[in-house]
Amino acid sequence: MNPTNATSGNDELEAAVSHLWREYEQAPFPAGLRGAERADIDLVLLDADIAGCVSTWLSRGGSLDDWRRGVLHRRITDLDRILPVLGAMDDAPYWQRLHRLSCLVSGVDPRPTK
Template identity: 35%
Template sequence: MPDRDLARVHLRELWTEHLASSFPPSARGKEVGSIDLVLLDADVAGYVDSAVREGNTHPAIDPEAVASLAVDLDVVLLTLTGDSADYFQAVRRMCHALREVL
């Protein structure tokens, strides 16, 4: 199986895990700097959902926007702890998996 196909399978697996998880209550309404955690999660989820539903990468996914989300995830993970940190580490892994299929 080509590397890109493996990356798509990995992204689908991470997406399935994400859908089974719950957003941590401690992160609701929280901002790190000017980064709203709910919006950050929703932005990554929207891009991943589009890529997974298409069975290929969605043409409207902007790789630069995804890269910017990856940077935001790195920033917020510097300050998060506990369940919030675990949750956003998983979102970060999913974002990086998305970058591999773009």
């Protein structure tokens, strides 16, 4: 692979993550979900764990340590469990954006979410 293409791919990844991150920062945490659980997963902690990892990834120029990568992998699994059970008032697009961010930052191929 041409090194220029690799750099371009990294730039595109960082741009995609930055765009989703700005959307995330502008969106309020879904109303009524503080202290709520879905599929036995605390939604505030899920949100905070992912936000911390994505913020670290951005501040480190697209790099994550193994521990945070592991956190993201576990949280992607959690998101895969909660997305199908979200109700009408749970703001599914908020959680789908977190799923996409987690997958991009951790290097996991995102599966389509419903």
